[in-house]
Amino acid sequence: MKALIKLHPTDDVAIAMRNITAGEILPVDGEEILVNENIDKGHKVALRDINKQENIIKYGAPIGFALEHIQKGGWVHTHCVKTTLNDELEYQYIPEFIEQSEATPSPAVNLYRRQNGEVGIRNEIWLIPTVGCVN
Numbered sequence: 001m002k003a004l005i006k007l008h009p010t011d012d013v014a015i016a017m018r019n020i021t022a023g024e025i026l027p028v029d030g031e032e033i034l035v036n037e038n039i040d041k042g043h044k045v046a047l048r049d050i051n052k053q054e055n056i057i058k059y060g061a062p063i064g065f066a067l068e069h070i071q072k073g074g075w076v077h078t079h080c081v082k083t084t085l086n087d088e089l090e091y092q093y094i095p096e097f098i099e100q101s102e103a104t105p106s107p108a109v110n111l112y113r114r115q116n117g118e119v120g121i122r123n124e125i126w127l128i129p130t131v132g133c134v135n
Contacts (some may be wrong), residue, residue, distance in 0.1 A: 001017060001018075002017055002027075003016065003017055003020060003024070003026045004016060004017065004020075004026050004028045004033065004045060005017055005028075006028050006029055006047065006062035007058065007059055007060075008057075008058070008059055009029075009060070010057055010060050011047065011048060011057050011058050011059070011060065012030050012046065012047055012048055012050055012056050012057045012058070013044040013045060013046060013057070013058050013076050014033070014045050014047055015042065015044060015045075016039045016040065016041055016042060016043050016044070016045060016090070017041065018041050018127070019038070019039070019040055019041050020038065020039040020045070021035075021038055022033050022035060022036055022037050022038050022063055023035070023036075028047060031046065031047075033047060033072065033073050034072075034073045034074045036071060036073040036074055037073075037075040038075075038108055039075050042081060043075060043076070043077055044058070044075070044076035044077065045073060045074070045075065045076065045077050045104065046071065046072055046073060046074045046075075048072050049070070049071055049072050050066045050069070050070040050076075051066065051069055052066050052067065052068050052069050053065055053066060054066050055078060055084075056070075056081055056110075062084055063081070063083070063084070064081040064082050064083045064084050065082055065084065066080060066081060067079075067080050067081060067082050068080050076126075089130045098117070110122075
């Protein structure tokens, strides 16, 4: 398994897939990154030098800006990043529903027979989060 994963080609950070020790040299997108701090699993590592006040890109979009210079291979976390989310406290979710036409009943259902003679239906619902909050 890869130790670091870059989520989008334009990202400035990679995600640690395991705890990483300072001094490790790890491959990301064909480049070697010297990690200069201990990084916990799930945290971000800078893939390039990021200047103070510069946007930090993850998922191909800015997730915040650097509060200080972040060295390539450094830990990118709340101590050195200010979110670009605003302080909007009031929010209402008002979805626009699309009217569905009536479905035509299906003449058949895929069933399987259990060993005890009963029948069952196998349905799977997969929930795959693509964003944990924002960053």
